[in-house]
Structure formats: structure tokens, C-alpha cells
Amino acid sequence: MPLARLVSAPSVLNISDLRRAARRRLPRVVFDYVDGGAEAETTLRANPSIYDEVLFRPRAAVAAPRASLETTVLGTRLALPFLLAPVGSTRLLFPKGECEAARAAGAAGTGYILSTLAGTRLEEVKAATTGPCWYQVYLVGGREVASAAIERARAAGYGALVLTVDTAISGLRERDHRNGITELLGANPFAKLRYGWQFLCRPRWLVRYLSDGGLMQFPNVVLPDGPMRYAAVGKALEQSVVTWQDLAWIRELWKGPMVIKGILTADDGRRAVDEGADAVVVSNHGGRQLDGVFPSLRALPEIVAAVGGRTEVLMDGGIRRGGDILKALLLGARAVLIGRAYAWGLGAAGGAGVSRAIEILTADLHRTLRLLGCGSLSELDPSMIELPVGFERARRPLAALSTGSMRSEVGAGVALNEAG
Numbered sequence: 001m002p003l004a005r006l007v008s009a010p011s012v013l014n015i016s017d018l019r020r021a022a023r024r025r026l027p028r029v030v031f032d033y034v035d036g037g038a039e040a041e042t043t044l045r046a047n048p049s050i051y052d053e054v055l056f057r058p059r060a061a062v063a064a065p066r067a068s069l070e071t072t073v074l075g076t077r078l079a080l081p082f083l084l085a086p087v088g089s090t091r092l093l094f095p096k097g098e099c100e101a102a103r104a105a106g107a108a109g110t111g112y113i114l115s116t117l118a119g120t121r122l123e124e125v126k127a128a129t130t131g132p133c134w135y136q137v138y139l140v141g142g143r144e145v146a147s148a149a150i151e152r153a154r155a156a157g158y159g160a161l162v163l164t165v166d167t168a169i170s171g172l173r174e175r176d177h178r179n180g181i182t183e184l185l186g187a188n189p190f191a192k193l194r195y196g197w198q199f200l201c202r203p204r205w206l207v208r209y210l211s212d213g214g215l216m217q218f219p220n221v222v223l224p225d226g227p228m229r230y231a232a233v234g235k236a237l238e239q240s241v242v243t244w245q246d247l248a249w250i251r252e253l254w255k256g257p258m259v260i261k262g263i264l265t266a267d268d269g270r271r272a273v274d275e276g277a278d279a280v281v282v283s284n285h286g287g288r289q290l291d292g293v294f295p296s297l298r299a300l301p302e303i304v305a306a307v308g309g310r311t312e313v314l315m316d317g318g319i320r321r322g323g324d325i326l327k328a329l330l331l332g333a334r335a336v337l338i339g340r341a342y343a344w345g346l347g348a349a350g351g352a353g354v355s356r357a358i359e360i361l362t363a364d365l366h367r368t369l370r371l372l373g374c375g376s377l378s379e380l381d382p383s384m385i386e387l388p389v390g391f392e393r394a395r396r397p398l399a400a401l402s403t404g405s406m407r408s409e410v411g412a413g414v415a416l417n418e419a420g
């Protein structure tokens, strides 16, 4: 069956359907690697559910023709107000998964962010897409190893560097351990056998995985003895925390736009801007790092209020519908990143699945905008959402409007229960 058929309507109508399709195709350990979060998965669950607390207030009886979703991020025009987030090890999901995802993003007119922990050479990924590519940096392997990758990213034409600052150590992803990740990556063949059934249950995935060379390495983390091996990643992350002090030497090396990803408080937002960030990403790493931390949408207004006038604010976490994206834009994000939404698509059907994820969210955006009574993103108005008590609005212009005609201040539209 052609891959696109696996993710077509009516079996796949939304991102949850794509998740189910990925679960059917992937071995459990691989599916859970994408799907899971840290510890009790409290933040993982809170990230998507917080959107339910923010309610729309539409304008009725307005004829809104289908219009452009274009926006500008770091001076680059994008056809859509979302980009594909850095997701490590996507080559486990589908052969050359990074190229498949980048190509699908480019075809839709948006950008792709390549993780340091990719299984494909960064030059090959850049060549696979017609869209913008950014490179996400972890300092795995140390400063020299990271410098070499940054230099390669510059030479290959990556447009921005994304420094992820929420990974002082890898979060405890309990599902991975229960599924035998340690044993599967270890040297004891008897221990591996106990968990090997997961792969035999997914023969179609297994054939593709083996034809792609089996367990990936990290070709953009080149250590003195060659690309970093998969089993080394946990330890390497532990030794590779990015600190504010690192920003200075990275700035020397990289003259293009720099994005700081993993900001959750106003103080850190201000610090990032003071250290020269051209954009920040409000993110809790999709609930994979510090469990019990705010859902990202909850942290967004505080950061927009603190630094939105000085830098571009992006956000990610829990986005499963186009309406979620509009809520983030209404709270002051310039654009958002999607992680699992496209990774599930990749796991379900390769590039066709990523394209389907993008198509679903794009159709949602068009439909929801028109139901709100808006002809374009620039018509979004802060009065179009109602926030729960304690959910502060940022008192500054909406990012999505700041290049267009600004009609009212965020916060000017008074939400009912905000007053209460």
C-alpha cells in the first residue's frame, strides 16, 4: 500500500489519528521514545490540555475568504505560522527521517530545525529541502566538536542556530527504561533477547530499519574516533550542559540569528535577550525534561510581557490542532514549533505522514480563522480569547500583528473571568 494511503482520510482526520497510526507501525520502544515524557508525565499531559482552558470569542456573521497564513520569523517569510521542532533520532522512525521531514516542511513553505542528535549528515538534510533550515545545538562531545558542527551548519546554509538550554541532564523517561532501552543498547546479547520481540512484531518497520543500516549513529557529533555511537548519548548529554557563559564563544563563531530554546520564566527570557538572543522559544521540551514544570502556553504571556518588545517569542508544547496554534499567537507568540505532531506522522508513513500532519494543521488554521471571523492572521484580535483566572495577558502588541496593521493592544479586549 502506498504510504500516503496509510494516513489519508477518513482513517486519519487529526493528529491523534496519526499518533494511532504511528503506534501501529512502530515497535513499542520506538513509539514510546517519541510519545513519552519525563517521570510521572504530568507536564507531558498538561501541555496539550491547557489549550482547552483558553476559549475563543468569535466574531459572527463575517464573510472571511480563505487567506494567506504567511508570517515572518527572524526575517524569513514562512507560508505557515509553525515550524518543525528539533526532534532527535528521527532516523529510528523512518529511513533518513530527517531528510523526509525537512523535505515535507520545505514543500509546505515552512522551516525545519535539525537536532544535534540527528542520524543524518546536516549537509544532506539541508540539500533535501527547499525551505529554511536551522541547526539546534547541544554541546555533546564538548566545545570543539560542537564548533565543528556549527561551522559545517554555516557552510551548508543553515539560517539560524538554536541553543537548547533545558537539558542539563536528560530527563528520566520511564517508558524507555521499561521497554529495555538500557539492555537493547548494552553489550549483553541475552539481555537484548528479552526485549527483541518488539521489533519482530513490526516486520514492515524492521525491513526498512535494516535496509537503512540498522542502529543510527550521530554523524554531526564527530568525536576523535568518529561519529558518536547511539549508546553514548545519555552520558554525553550529562556532560554537555549549555550555560550562559557559552553564549559568548558561540556568538563569536556564529554571526547569524541565534535562538534560545527552553525558556519558561521572564527572568530567563530577559537574560537570553541580554546575552544576544534574536528569538526565544518558550518550551519545556515537550514534557521530557523537568516534570511538574508549567505547560508552555501558561508560561508564554509572562515571557511575552518581559521580552516581547525586544525579541521574537516562539513557543512549543502540546500543539495538536490548528486552534492551539491560534491560541498561542493570540497570547503573543510570533510562531510555534510542532514536535510530536509531525514525528508521529513520520513514524506512521515517513515523509507522507509529515506532509499529512502539516496538511491537517494547515486546514485547521484556515477553518478556525474563518470561524473566528478573520480573513488572515493579521486580523487576529486579543478580544478573541477568554482566559481562565490567573492566566495573564501580555500588555503589548500581538507578534503576529506587529508587521501589519495593529488594531488593539493585547489585554484591551477584557476577558470575562479575568475581571473576576
Ligand SMILES: Cc1cc2nc3c(=O)[nH]c(=O)nc-3n(C[C@H](O)[C@H](O)[C@H](O)COP(=O)(O)O)c2cc1C
Pocket (backbone or CB within 6 Å): 033, 034, 035, 047, 085, 086, 087, 088, 115, 116, 117, 136, 164, 261, 283, 284, 285, 286, 287, 288, 316, 317, 318, 319, 337, 338, 339, 340, 341, 343
Ligand atoms: C522524541 C523527541 C525528541 C526530541 N529531541 C529534541 C532535541 O534533540 N533537541 C531539542 O532541542 N528538543 C528536542 N525535543 C523537544 C522538541 O523540540 C519540542 O520542544 C517538543 O517536542 C514540543 O512538544 P510537542 O512534542 O508536544 O509538540 C524532542 C522531542 C521529542 C518528542
